[in-house]
Amino acid sequence: MKKRAMATGTAGGNGRRRFLKLAGYGALGLMTGGFRPLLDHSAAGQNPETIPQTEFVPDLDISLMARPDEVAVFPGNPTQVWRYHAIIHKGDKNRVIEIPRSYLGPVIKMRQGEKIRIRFKNSIPEESIIHWHGLHVPAIMDGHPRYVIPKGQSYLYEFEVRNRAGTYWYHPHPHGRTGPQVYRGLAGLFLVSDEEERAAGLPDDEHDVPLVLQDRSFDPDNQLVYTSGHRMEQMTGFLGDWIMVNGMPDFTLPVSTSAYRLRLLNGSNSRIYKLAWQDGSPLTIIGTDGGLLERPADRRYAFLSPGERLEIWADFSEHPVGFETSLISLPFETGGMGRGMMMGGRIGQNQSLPNGAGFTIFRMKITKHVKKNQTLPKMLSEIRPLPQDEAVNFYSPRQFYLTMRQMQWSINGRVFEMEGVADDEIVQLGSKEIWEFNNTGGGMMQMMNLPHPIHLHGKQFRVIERSGVVHEGYVDEGWKDTVLLMPGERIRILVDFEDYPGMFLYHCHNLEHEDMGMMRNYFVRES
Ligand code: C2O
Ligand code: CU
Numbered sequence: 271m272k273k274r275a276m277a278t279g280t281a282g283g284n285g286r287r288r289f290l291k292l293a294g295y296g297a298l299g300l301m302t303g304g305f306r307p308l309l310d311h312s313a314a315g316q317n318p319e320t321i322p323q324t325e326f327v328p329d330l331d332i333s334l335m336a337r338p339d340e341v342a343v344f345p346g347n348p349t350q351v352w353r354y355h356a357i358i359h360k361g362d363k364n365r366v367i368e369i370p371r372s373y374l375g376p377v378i379k380m381r382q383g384e385k386i387r388i389r390f391k392n393s394i395p396e397e398s399i400i401h402w403h404g405l406h407v408p409a410i411m412d413g414h415p416r417y418v419i420p421k422g423q424s425y426l427y428e429f430e431v432r433n434r435a436g437t438y439w440y441h442p443h444p445h446g447r448t449g450p451q452v453y454r455g456l457a458g459l460f461l462v463s464d465e466e467e468r469a470a471g472l473p474d475d476e477h478d479v480p481l482v483l484q485d486r487s488f489d490p491d492n493q494l495v496y497t498s499g500h501r502m503e504q505m506t507g508f509l510g511d512w513i514m515v516n517g518m519p520d521f522t523l524p525v526s527t528s529a530y531r532l533r534l535l536n537g538s539n540s541r542i543y544k545l546a547w548q549d550g551s552p553l554t555i556i557g558t559d560g561g562l563l564e565r566p567a568d569r570r571y572a573f574l575s576p577g578e579r580l581e582i583w584a585d586f587s588e589h590p591v592g593f594e595t596s597l598i599s600l601p602f603e604t605g606g607m608g609r610g611m612m613m614g615g616r617i618g619q620n621q622s623l624p625n626g627a628g629f630t631i632f633r634m635k636i637t638k639h640v641k642k643n644q645t646l647p648k649m650l651s652e653i654r655p656l657p658q659d660e661a662v663n664f665y666s667p668r669q670f671y672l673t674m675r676q677m678q679w680s681i682n683g684r685v686f687e688m689e690g691v692a693d694d695e696i697v698q699l700g701s702k703e704i705w706e707f708n709n710t711g712g713g714m715m716q717m718m719n720l721p722h723p724i725h726l727h728g729k730q731f732r733v734i735e736r737s738g739v740v741h742e743g744y745v746d747e748g749w750k751d752t753v754l755l756m757p758g759e760r761i762r763i764l765v766d767f768e769d770y771p772g773m774f775l776y777h778c779h780n781l782e783h784e785d786m787g788m789m790r791n792y793f794v795r796e797s
Pocket of ligand 2: 679721722723778779780783784788
């Protein structure tokens with residue numbers, strides 16, 4: 271019999287000129303859709319507009335298929351999933367790593383400056399498209415839902431990897447169906463390395479461990495169960511009662527008496543983790559969404575909301591073989607249903623493991639003694655200064671209110687429109703801007719005030735200010751692409767729109783919120 275996770279209550283380039291051209295569009299007229307996805311990756315099938323003037327020579331050339339598959343998650347019946355599967359056409363085989371026994375897609379490994387071609391083939395029975403979460407790529411490579419392709423068709427991605435070393439990821443982005451598609455298994459990691467990271471001398475190979483955290487629910491037949499579709503459940507977001515790590519339940523990581531780099535991604539639809547070590551020792555954070563921090567940062571605990579990444583340094587050299595510890599999620603308040611709410615309780619919440627419940631995420635067990643002493647570097651990387659007063663709107667930041675009206679999450683009262691961009695969502699290429707997000711109850715009735723992880727496509731940004739009720743547990747240092755706003759919070763971020771014109775998304779990364787339209791376009795205008 272399956273044993274659910276138990277709530278514990280307490281617990282201790284060239285810049286690719288041609289892309290700039292193609293993605294530039296020049297005018298807003300383009301938003302009426304002229305751009306077509308490639309229906310075929312052969313030269314003959316390409317839209318002439320997208321045929322490069324100079325040949326794109328990829329360092330890694332792969333096909334990535336989304337297709338139905340099955341995985342043995344539990345003893346007994348295999349679980350039906352959708353899964354990304356890769357075939358390498360050109361490049362080093364060690365750059366595409368399948369995770370055994372997992373529904374997750376392969377881990378793709380690239381070096382900064384390398385070029386990748388991905389021939390996405392959609393073989394699931396509905397529309398899809400892939401978004402490269404956190405990667406700085408041109409608009410047509412970013413997986414906007416307007417580029418969705420139906421079953422049987424392909425979309426060609428070609429881009430240079432320009433990001434800093436870090437833990438990025440990829441997942442589907444069709445409008446209204448991102449939640450269910452990710453839930454079925456479509457997601458994978460995209461790791462970038464660079465010289466600076468190598469120089470930092472962090473644990474590598476089997477001491478560099480990616481850990482994707484997700485929650486799932488299963489029926490007695492071992493099949494995945496998604497939300498009932500009930501509106502209240504959508505309003506909260508899907509919450510499963512099994513905590514999965516790299517697609518596996520009851521996960522234990524065998525380790526040796528040495529130091530580890532743990533790369534955590536919250537790939538859950540809506541669950542937020544309040545990460546801590548079981549024994550209460552502090553977490554040593556070395557990286558976030560956009561790569562390594564300047565120097566390690568200690569936290570008693572740290573929130574990890576959907577879409578966010580955190581990298582942790584864990585050193586087991588002082589412990590004996592047989593030692594066990596675990597990474598846990600501490601209980602916390604989500605705000606939930608607002609004060610004075612008529613509905614009260616936890617309607618729409620998973621009853622056995624609500625958001626904010628405490629539980630064990632996974633265990634680590636020392637199984638091997640090795641003599642490998644590695645010390646935590648004092649300096650990890652250099653973070654380029656981004657002075658606030660260079661923002662064109664330094665005195666009047668752009669305002670975004672996270673709002674709810676008539677059981678519908680929205681941003682500034684607006685919901686997603688495929689081609690729609692409002693006047694106050696247009697930014698100038700080459701400018702820096704301050705964006706302010708407010709999760710202070712924009713809904714008329716303030717019925718419900720929930721956490722919202724806000725994600726910008728195409729950019730890494732800096733968090734420059736945070737005010738509200740929660741004062742601990744954030745890692746706002748370094749580069750971010752997703753940032754959590756707890757109820758009552760207001761944050762300011764600084765974004766540099768230095769390159770890549772065109773249309774990109776910003777949205778809540780609670781996937782059920784996103785699917786119901788808590789997502790908007792922003793448009794980077796060239797002149
Ligand atoms: Cu990770 Cu628009 O998403
Ligand atoms: Cu949200």
